[in-house]
Amino acid sequence: xxxxxxxxxxxxxxxxxxxxxxxxxxxxxxxxxxxxxxxxxxxxxxxxxxxxxxxxxxxxxxxxxxxxxxxxxxxxxxxxxxxxxxxxxxxxxxxxxxxxxxxxxxxxxxxxxxxxxxxxxxxxxxxxxxxxxxxxxxxxxxxxxxxxxxxxxxxxxxxxxxxxxxxxxxxxxxxxxxxxxxxxxxx
Amino acid sequence: xxxxxxxxxxxxxxxxxxxxxxxxxxxxxxxxxxxxxxxxxxxxxxxxxxxxxxxxxxxxxxxxxxxxxxxxxxxxxxxxxxxxxxxxxxxxxxxxxxxxxxxxxxxxxxxxxxxxxxxxxxxxxxxxxxxxxxxxxxxxxxxxxxxxxxxxxxxxxxxxxxxxxxxxxxxxxxxxxxxxxxxxxxx
Amino acid sequence: xxxxxxxxxxxxxxxxxxxxxxxxxxxxxxxxxxxxxxxxxxxxxxxxxxxxxxxxxxxxxxxxxxxxxxxxxxxxxxxxxxxxxxxxxxxxxxxxxxxxxxxxxxxxxxxxxxxxxxxxxxxxxxxxxxxxxxxxxxxxxxxxxxxxxxxxxxxxxxxxxxxxxxxxxxxxxxxxxxxxxxxxxxx
Amino acid sequence: xxxxxxxxxxxxxxxxxxxxxxxxxxxxxxxxxxxxxxxxxxxxxxxxxxxxxxxxxxxxxxxxxxxxxxxxxxxxxxxxxxxxxxxxxxxxxxxxxxxxxxxxxxxxxxxxxxxxxxxxxxxxxxxxxxxxxxxxxxxxxxxxxxxxxxxxxxxxxxxxxxxxxxxxxxxxxxxxxxxxxxxxxxx
DNA sequence: CATGAATGAGCCTTCATTCAT
DNA sequence: AATGAATGAAGGCTCATTCAT
Numbered sequence: 123x124x125x126x127x128x129x130x131x132x133x134x135x136x137x138x139x140x141x142x143x144x145x146x147x148x149x150x151x152x153x154x155x156x157x158x159x160x161x162x163x164x165x166x167x168x169x170x171x172x173x174x175x176x177x178x179x180x181x182x183x184x185x186x187x188x189x190x191x192x193x194x195x196x197x198x199x200x201x202x203x204x205x206x207x208x209x210x211x212x213x214x215x216x217x218x219x220x221x222x223x224x225x226x227x228x229x230x231x232x233x234x235x236x237x238x239x240x241x242x243x244x245x246x247x248x249x250x251x252x253x254x255x256x257x258x259x260x261x262x263x264x265x266x267x268x269x270x271x272x273x274x275x276x277x278x279x280x281x282x283x284x285x286x287x288x289x290x291x292x293x294x295x296x297x298x299x300x301x302x303x304x305x306x307x308x309x
Numbered sequence: 310x311x312x313x314x315x316x317x318x319x320x321x322x323x324x325x326x327x328x329x330x331x332x333x334x335x336x337x338x339x340x341x342x343x344x345x346x347x348x349x350x351x352x353x354x355x356x357x358x359x360x361x362x363x364x365x366x367x368x369x370x371x372x373x374x375x376x377x378x379x380x381x382x383x384x385x386x387x388x389x390x391x392x393x394x395x396x397x398x399x400x401x402x403x404x405x406x407x408x409x410x411x412x413x414x415x416x417x418x419x420x421x422x423x424x425x426x427x428x429x430x431x432x433x434x435x436x437x438x439x440x441x442x443x444x445x446x447x448x449x450x451x452x453x454x455x456x457x458x459x460x461x462x463x464x465x466x467x468x469x470x471x472x473x474x475x476x477x478x479x480x481x482x483x484x485x486x487x488x489x490x491x492x493x494x495x496x
Numbered sequence: 497x498x499x500x501x502x503x504x505x506x507x508x509x510x511x512x513x514x515x516x517x518x519x520x521x522x523x524x525x526x527x528x529x530x531x532x533x534x535x536x537x538x539x540x541x542x543x544x545x546x547x548x549x550x551x552x553x554x555x556x557x558x559x560x561x562x563x564x565x566x567x568x569x570x571x572x573x574x575x576x577x578x579x580x581x582x583x584x585x586x587x588x589x590x591x592x593x594x595x596x597x598x599x600x601x602x603x604x605x606x607x608x609x610x611x612x613x614x615x616x617x618x619x620x621x622x623x624x625x626x627x628x629x630x631x632x633x634x635x636x637x638x639x640x641x642x643x644x645x646x647x648x649x650x651x652x653x654x655x656x657x658x659x660x661x662x663x664x665x666x667x668x669x670x671x672x673x674x675x676x677x678x679x680x681x682x683x
Numbered sequence: 684x685x686x687x688x689x690x691x692x693x694x695x696x697x698x699x700x701x702x703x704x705x706x707x708x709x710x711x712x713x714x715x716x717x718x719x720x721x722x723x724x725x726x727x728x729x730x731x732x733x734x735x736x737x738x739x740x741x742x743x744x745x746x747x748x749x750x751x752x753x754x755x756x757x758x759x760x761x762x763x764x765x766x767x768x769x770x771x772x773x774x775x776x777x778x779x780x781x782x783x784x785x786x787x788x789x790x791x792x793x794x795x796x797x798x799x800x801x802x803x804x805x806x807x808x809x810x811x812x813x814x815x816x817x818x819x820x821x822x823x824x825x826x827x828x829x830x831x832x833x834x835x836x837x838x839x840x841x842x843x844x845x846x847x848x849x850x851x852x853x854x855x856x857x858x859x860x861x862x863x864x865x866x867x868x869x870x
Numbered sequence: 871c872a873t874g875a876a877t878g879a880g881c882c883t884t885c886a887t888t889c890a891t
Numbered sequence: 892a893a894t895g896a897a898t899g900a901a902g903g904c905t906c907a908t909t910c911a912t
Contacts, residue, residue, distance in 0.1 A: 130896085130897090143419075144419075145420075146335065146416060146419065146420055148333065148335035148336055149335055149420070151880080151881060151882085152881080152882065152883090153881085153882095161897075161898090162897065162898045162899065163882090163883090163898085163899075164883090164884085164885085164897070164898055164899065164900095165896075165897055165898075167882085167883065167884080168895090168896065168897075172882080172883080173881095173882065173883090222419045225415050225416045225418065225419060226416045226419070228412050228415065228416070228467075229333060229412045229413045229415070229416040231412065232330075232331075232333065232409045232412060232413070233332075233333055233336070241467070241468065242468065245464065245467055245468035246468055246470065249464075262472070262473055262477065262481065263481050263484075263485070265470065265473065266461065266473065266478055266481040266482050266485060267481075267485050269460075269461045269464040269465055269482075270457040270458065270460060270461035270464075270482060270485055270486070270489075271457065271460075272460065272464055273456075273457060273459065273460020273461040273462065273463050273464040274453065274456045274457035274460040274461075275460070276460050276463065276464070277432065277436075277456040277457075277459055277460040277463070278456055280415075280428070280432060281428065281429065281432035281433055283433065283452065285449070286449055286452065286453065290449065291453055294449065294450050294453040294454075295453050295456075295457060297450075297489070298450070298453060298454050298457055298485070298486070298489030298490060299457065299485070299489065300489075301488060301489045301491075301492040302457075302484070302485030302486065302487075302488045302489025302490075302492075303485060303489075304488075304492070305488045305489075305491070305492035317871085317872095338905075338906060338907085339906075339907065339908090340906080340907095348872080348873090349872060349873045349874060350873085350874070350907095350908095351872065351873055351874065351908090351909085351910085352871075352872055352873075354907085354908065354909080355871070355872075359907080359908080360906095360907060360908090504875085504876090517793075518793075519794075520709065520790060520793065520794055522707065522709035522710055523709055523794070525901075525902060525903085526902075526903065526904090527902085527903095535876075535877090536876065536877045536878065537877090537878075537903090537904090538876070538877055538878065538879095538904090538905085538906085539875075539876055539877075541903085541904065541905080542874095542875070542876075546903080546904080547902090547903065547904085596793045599789050599790045599792065599793060600790045600793070602786050602789065602790070602841075603707060603786045603787045603789070603790040605786065606704075606705075606707065606783045606786060606787070607706075607707055607710070615841070615842065616842065619838065619841055619842035620842055620844065623838075636846070636847055636851065636855065637855050637858075637859070639844065639847065640835065640847065640852055640855040640856055640859060641855075641859050643834075643835045643838040643839055643856075644831040644832065644834060644835035644838075644856060644859055644860065644863075645831065646834065646838055647830075647831060647833065647834020647835040647836065647837050647838040648827065648830045648831035648834040648835075649834065650834050650837065650838070651806065651830040651831075651833055651834040651837070652830060654789075654802070654806060655802065655803065655806035655807055657807065657826065659823070660823055660826065660827065664823065665827055668823065668824050668827040668828075668867070669827050669830075669831060671824075671863070671867035672824070672827060672828050672831055672859070672860070672863030672864060672867060673831065673859070673863060674863075675862060675863045675865075675866040675867045676831075676858070676859030676860065676861075676862045676863025676864075676866075677859060677863075678862075678866070679862040679863075679865070679866035691892085691893095712884075712885060712886085713885075713886065713887090714885080714886095722893080722894090723893060723894045723895060724886090724887095724894085724895070725887090725888085725889085725893065725894055725895065726892075726893055726894075728886085728887065728888080729892070729893075733886080733887080734885095734886060734887090872912100873910105873911100873912085874910100874911105874912100875909105875910095875911090875912105876908105876909085876910085876911100877907105877908085877909080877910100878906100878907100878908095879905105879906095879907095879908105880904105880905090880906095881903105881904085881905080881906100882902105882903095882904090882905100883901105883902085883903090883904105884900105884901090884902080884903100885899100885900095885901095885902100886898105886899100886900095887897105887898085887899095887900105888896105888897085888898080889894105889895100889896090889897085889898100890894100890895105890896090890897100891893100891894085891895100891896105
């Protein structure tokens with residue numbers, strides 16, 4: 123069998139995503155992942171020291187950290203960065219596999235410090251950085267607004283409402299975030 | 310030990326909450342729950358046909374459905390109902406046990422239709438009802454704003470920011486939700 | 497099924513002895529022990545936290561510590577105590593199961609400190625105590641003689657010579673031990 | 684690295700000795716041996732058809748057969764041959780690796796006929812030959828005395844007593860063996 | 871109601887062995 | 892000769908569930 127280096131590992135990760143997304147991290151047996159990847163069970167443990175290592179790798183990939191980071195790195199600001207993040211987010215989690223994995227991964231935060239750290243970094247540093255980029259300077263209200271923005275995205279992903287399409291939703295959400303920040307009673 | 314009828318059942322549920330919150334629903338062995346509740350393992354299966362039944366009961370209780378319902382029933386409207394929900398929500402999930410359980414329960418949505426239905430009811434009907442109560446009449450933008458509100462709460466619960474206290478957060482969040490809805494570019 | 501308390505545990509230990517003696521501690525699968533004991537595999541782990549725990553219990557029982565102790569406690573001295581130990585030893589290891597287990601258990605000394613401690617206690621304190629009882633007062637030569645005595649027993653057990661019966665062997669061995677001590681070049 | 688033919692094979696055997704001595708024959712994974720030898724796992728199976736083959740080779744080497752043989756071949760007799768054997772024995776098993784291997788190898792006797800044969804040859808033919816060389820003519824008592832001698836050596840090796848040095852021990856042991864044989868009640 | 875011994879399915883993991891390169 | 896990816900069998904152990912008492 124001719125396979126690229128790294129190819130197999132990636133195939134295992136992909137298979138794991140499918141299987142984890144369907145059964146959850148803990149009810150998914152490794153042998154199903156191997157089967158889905160078309161390799162032997164033993165080989166999974168050649169590439170990953172343990173199931174937990176695979177779980178954590180998959181969980182990390184299913185968090186939206188990279189989206190936020192790439193938008194931050196692109197140097198955007200104001201509504202543009204919200205748009206960047208929103209689009210990336212909605213696109214990533216349009217895939218039901220990723221959507222489910224996100225839910226499962228968030229629950230892992232309780233159990234594995236690696237995931238907890240990613241969530242920390244996402245929910246505290248990153249979110250505040252974005253707030254500053256959007257509203258110009260750090261402020262409590264900006265942080266709250268950003269949490270509303272992020273939460274709104276998550277909420278939409280959790281249950282895609284039938285009567286609101288992605289584009290319209292994102293436009294409104296950005297609108298609310300920005301206008302809410304600017305025109306509140308306590309500017 | 311004098312035990313009321315139903316007392317034991319409740320003790321088991323409480324114990325299950327602690328244990329599930331710590332280990333997750335699937336990594337929590339029934340014997341730990343029994344131990345925590347101070348009863349025998351067998352008794353757990355007298356009150357609950359299976360572990361799954363217990364899991365679902367605990368998961369349902371850890372969702373915020375009751376909070377939303379009681380605020381809806383109280384007849385409040387406008388910002389008042391947001392305040393009602395916000396306070397209830399923040400209070401409930403201030404308890405780390407409940408906070409973790411919420412995360413675990415959300416992931417269950419993928420696996421058990423009972424939980425999926427609760428989430429459906431919460432994220433679609435309830436959220437839209439509240440939107441109507443807050444903004445007077447149904448509108449896409451109102452629904453989006455409400456998702457931002459709910460998402461914001463969830464986001465806050467997930468990581469309580471050190472520099473924003475509950476009361477201030479809620480005030481700002483309501484402010485953003487309402488002002489965002491009213492003063493957006495496309496009313 | 498009506499079984500005495502403790503009966504089951506003992507049945508498992510007995511089964512383990514048979515199986516361990518035949519396959520060695522590490523090549524003996526737990527399921528064979530369970531089968532031999534007529535119980536389920538799971539039950540073995542109800543009585544023993546791990547296979548290792550069972551291994552150590554069996555290994556301890558197959559060392560001759562108890563024989564030496566009971567002869568020491570009986571207050572015997574001189575040749576009598578050698579006779580007591582010799583008879584006990586030869587009787588115990590006449591059973592091929594015990595004989596094999598002794599070999600396997602001695603090898604465990606390298607791996608488990610529990611066994612190492614038993615061996616220590618046997619080979620140092622006990623052997624020297626016996627030497628004192630036999631020869632009246634502590635002496636290097638007495639210790640050496642006792643080691644020859646013990647070693648001789650072990651050697652006989654390892655390979656029962658066809659042309660030397662137990663009784664004769666023991667008589668000669670005691671004779672050599674005592675006379676060797678008394679009549680050596682350096683008394 | 685410049686390697687002779689046969690060098691690699693020997694390196695593997697050496698590595699196996701270290702690893703087997705530490706983990707025991709059955710708990711020692713081949714990959715550790717390969718690592719210790721600085722070769723790939725596959726190569727071990729180029730030089731040895733199976734792990735068992737390697738196990739048996741190492742086990743055979745760690746028995747004291749060669750020592751006895753070389754002393755027999757040297758034509759020594761009387762106390763001299765005991766001295767030869769004793770010195771060789773004590774020297775070989777001064778190395779903790781060899782000492783542990785001896786224990787592990789003795790347990791193998793139960794499982795592999797190759798080892799059983801070696802032990803047979805050692806414990807019956809060889810021991811009796813040596814007895815004859817020491818005491819001039821075959822006799823039951825001589826055989827017993829020789830078993831005491833060998834057993835004493837093994838016993839010393841198993842636990843080196845702190846207060847008896849090798850040389851003194853061997854001198855006393857020979858003394859006891861010889862005097863025990865000559866001066867017993869039943870010559 | 872209550873207990874806890876007993877069961878058995880299933881899971882993660884290890885490891886000897888093979889084989890294409 | 893040498894490598895290390897790949898395999899598959901087997902093992903230890905956990906755990907939900909049952910049931911006699």
